[in-house]
Amino acid sequence: MSAVAYQHFVHAKTNDKVEKQAPLVSVIIPFLNERDVLEQCHQRVCNALSALHQLCEIVYVDDGSQDASWQLVSQFQHPTHSIRSLRLSRNFGKEAALSAGLKSALGQCVILLDADLQDPPECIPDMVKAWQQGAQVVEMQRRERHGENWLKRTTAHCFYRFMSYISDSPITENVGDFRLMDKKVVEVINTLPERTRFMKGLLAWPGFTRQVMTFDRDPRLAGKTKWNYPKLIHLALEGITSFSTKPLRWATLAGLTTSFFTFVMAMVVLTKTLVWGEPVVGYPSTVLIILFLGGIQLLSIGVLGEYVGRLFIESKQRPLYVLMEETTSEPTFAQSET
C-alpha cells in the first residue's frame, strides 16, 4: 500500500486527538437478498474508489435480507476505505433503504448504486470528476437497457414521459437512482418529510446544477429482480399522486365536459320533442350514457381516494424505516498507522 497515495485521508493528529477527515465520496448500496453478487460488487466498488486516491466510504443498507447477505457485508473491510453497514429491521423497500443511507452518509458527495451491478461502479471516477468540475448532481442516463424486454422498455418510456408532463420538477428520462449528488443536495433531500418516497421525484426536486452522463446498463449479475408489474404499477401510482394534483384537475374537467355535452344533448332532445313532436326514443343510448357517467364518477372517486389514502399515510407520521443494527469498519491501513 502506497502511503503517498493515501496521504489525503490520513487522520490529522492534533493534541493527541484524532480528527477524521470527511470522506470524499459515500457510495450507498441498498440490497435485499443479494448474497450471490455482494462480494463481487464490493470488489468492483472498492477498485473504482481506489482510483480516486482519497478516503471514501461505502454504506451498505440491508433492507431486511433473509439470506446470508448481512453476515457477508458486516465482515467487509478495506485497507483505505471505511465500510459501514446498516441493517433495517425488515424489508421497508428500496426507497426507505436509500433514505436510510442518505441520512447516514458522511461524504462530500454521495453516489447511489444498485448491488446487482447493473450500474457499473467503473463509472464512479468519471462521475466524481464531473462533480469536481462543478456539477452538483450527475445523473446517469441509460443508453441501452440490456436484459430488459420490449414491454418493460416501452412502459418505462411512457412512464417517464407521463411523469415529466405532470410533475413540476423535470425527471430526466432513463435516469434511475444511479447518480451522484453533492452534500448540499443530500441535505435538502434529507429534509423532505414525506412517507411515500417516490425517489425519482424526490431526487429531482431540489434542482441544483445538473449534468447528464450516459452509460450502458448491464444485465443483473446474478439473482432475480425484486420488481414485478403489480409493484411497478403501485410505484407509478405513488409517483403520480405524491408529485402532482393534476389527476384531480382532470377529474373536474371530465365532470365539466360531460355536463356540457349532457346539456347540449338535453337541448337537442327537448327541441326535437317540443318543436317537431318526435317521440323520445333510444333505450340503448340512455344505458350507454348512464354507464359512461357511472364510469367517470367511479374513476374520479378512485382518484380522490388515492389522494385521501396518501393523506392518511402521511398523517400517521411513522418513521420511514427502523434501524436494527449498524457496523463500522474503519480503514485497516489507517488503524495500523494510528
Ligand code: UDP
Ligand atoms: N432492493 C432493496 N429493497 C427492495 C427491493 C430491491 O434494497 O425491496 C435493492 C436490490 O437488492 C438491488 C436494488 O435495490 O440492489 C435494485 O433492485 P432490482 O435489481 O431488483 O431492481 P431492477 O434493477 O430490476 O429495477
Ligand code: MG
Ligand atoms: Mg437491478
